[in-house]
Amino acid sequence: MSDGNIPATRTEIPVEVVGNRQGMFGGRGTGDTSGFGGLVAPIVLPGPSSRPYGGWFDEVADELEGALEEQGLDPADAIEKTVIDRGELTFHVRREHLLQVSRTLRDDPALRFELCLGVSGVHYLSDPGRELHAVYHLRSITHTRLIRVEVTAPDADPHIPSVVSVYPTNDWHEREAYDFFGIVFDGHPALTRIMMPDDWLGHPQRKDYPLGGIPVEYKGAQIPAPDQRRSYT
C-alpha cells in the first residue's frame, strides 16, 4: 500500500454548538415506543473559516485587519472569528470594540460600508454566556458589497455599545432590538420601547417569553394555541 492511499489527516474544524435537538416528533411524555424520541443531536453553527476566503472577502478582511492594526488595535482582539457561510461574510466582533470596528468599516476608503441595514437580535437560549446576538448588516454602495457583523452579550450582562453615533439610522433599530430582546445599547440617545407600550413588562421576542394565545373552537373541536400545538422540530 502506497502512502498516497492513506487519507490526509482531517484538519480539526472548530464548531460552535448552541444547543441540542431532542427526539424527532416533538411529543413529550407520551408513550413513544419508536425510540426516535431519545435522539439527541447538537445544533452546530458554522465555525470559523480559514484563509483564503475567496472573492472579495479576503480583500475586505485584509483591509479591515490592516486598518485596525494601524489604529493600534490587534485584529485578533477585536475580531473573534470570521465566518464564510452560504456566500456571506460575517465578522464576529467583541462588543468592547464594536464602535471602533464599525467606524473603521464606514470611514476606510477601501471598505466604505456607508449604509447600515439595522440590527437584528437573536436569542440563543441554550448557549451559556453568549445568549444574545446583535446582527448588523452593512452595505457598501461604493463597492457594492454586503457584510455582516455579529456581536454577542450574555443574558446576565446584556450590554452592547450603541452604533448610533456612527450610523444614525440604527436609532430606531436599536430601540426595536431593546424592546424585543432586552439588549441594552449603551450610548443610545434615548433607548425606549418602540413597538410595545411603554409600560410593557418583558421582552417579547426572547425565546423564554411565551407566544401566548388562547385555544380556539372550530366546528366543535378545540384547536390549541400555536405554541401549545405538537411541533415536529
Next chain:
Amino acid sequence: MTTHYEEAGTRETTEGRVFTVTGGDWGEVVEAVAKADDERIIVNMGPQHPSTHGVLRLILEIDGETVTEARCGIGYLHTGIEKNMEFRNWVQGTTFVTRMDYLTPLFNETAYCLAVEKLLGITDQIPDRATVIRVLMMELNRISSHLVCLATGGMEIGSTTLMIYGFRDRELILDIFELVTGLRMNHAYVRPGGLAQDLPPGAVDQIREAVKLFRSRMHEYDKLATGNPVFKARLVDVGFLDLAGCLALGATGPILRATGLPNDLRKSDPYCGYENYDFEVAIADTADSYGRFLIRLEEMRQSLRIVEQCLDRLRPGPVMVADKKIAWPAQLAVGPDGMGNSLDHIRKIMGTSMEALIHHFKLVTEGFRVPVGQAYAAVESPKGELGVHVVSDGGTRPYRVHFRDPSFTNLQSMAAMCEGGQVADVIVAVAGIDPVMGGVDR
C-alpha cells in the same frame, strides 16, 4: 355628569393644558389657545388621522405655522409577526410576511423565500419559469404600490382626481393578482422553492391588455399633476433630504434616488435574474417630494417595460423546485366551491402512490427541515431595500426571522424633513416617504 369641560374640551394636566379637537370646533380651540399663557404648543396628529397612512402618530411642536420639532410614535399596528413565525413551519411563513407591508405583499414573500432558499442552498435550482413569474408579479406590484402612494398623496393635498385615477388603475393590477393568486392582497403566492401554482389560462393575455391600457393612461398623471402649478407649489422643495442625510438615516428607494444617486438593488446586487432585463433606474436631483413623485411615475413606466419582457420570456416548465422533499406537494384546482385541493391529485396519491402520500403527509404536517445557519436576502421594494435576516436551528420552523422594512427605516427621516417647515408640508413630506404602517410595525 360630574366632569366639567371648559370651552373646546380642555383639561389641565401636569404637562399643561390639553385641548381635544373633535372637528368643527377649530375657532374655539384657536381662541382658547390664544388666551393661554403657554408659549409651547404640541400638536398630536394621529394615530387616527386619515392622512397619516394608517396608524402613524406624529407629535409636532409648533410655533405659529412652523414646525420646530417633529417626532413619530409608532407601534400601533404591531402584530408580532416575527414572533409568530417562530411557531409555524417555513412554508406557513409566507402567509405571515405577505401581511407585513400590505401594499407590497409579493416583495415580502419573494424576499423571505429568497432568504429561505439561500439557507436551503437551492437558489440555483429554482425553475426559470418561477423566477420570471416572480419578477412579473413584483413589477406589477411595484406599479400598484406606487399608484397607492400617488393616490393617497394626491388626496392629502386635495387632489381627489389623482386619488380616483390611482385607485382606478390599481384595480387593473389587483384584478390580475386575483386571477393569478386567487386574492387581491395577502397572496401567499411565492413559496420557498417556487410558486404556489402556475399562471392560469388567460392570464398572459389579460396582463398584456392591462399593460396596454395602463400605458395609454400614464399620460393622464402627467397632464394632471406633473406640470400642474398648484401641485408643484405644494411639492417642490418640500421634505428636503440630501444624500448625506439619506445615507446617515438609512433612507433608500425613491428618497435616496431623488438625491441623484442611482442606487437600485436590481442593478447593484441583482437577484431573480434582474441583470437580464432591460430597464433604467429613475433618478431626480431635487431631493424633495416632487423629485420622489417624478421617480415613482418613471418607475411605473420602467416596470411596464419589465413586465412585457417577462411575458416574452415565459417558457413552459415547472414552477416549483424538483426536490420532492422541499416542493409543496399539493395541487390546486378550481372546484364547484372555489379554489381548493385538486380531487384528481388526491385520488392519485391516495389510490396509486404510497410514496406521494407519505411525502404529502410529512411535508404538510411537519414541513421540511432547513440546515443550521443564517442568511440575508434583500430586494428592491417600491419603498427601498427590503431585507430579510433568517436564522435556522435546523428545525422545521424558523428560529428567527427579522424584516428590515424600508418604511420603518425611511420614516426616521420624517423629523429631518419636517423640522423648520410648515405644518401643512408635514403631510406632503410623509406622503413622499410613503410609509405603510403594516410594514413599519410588523
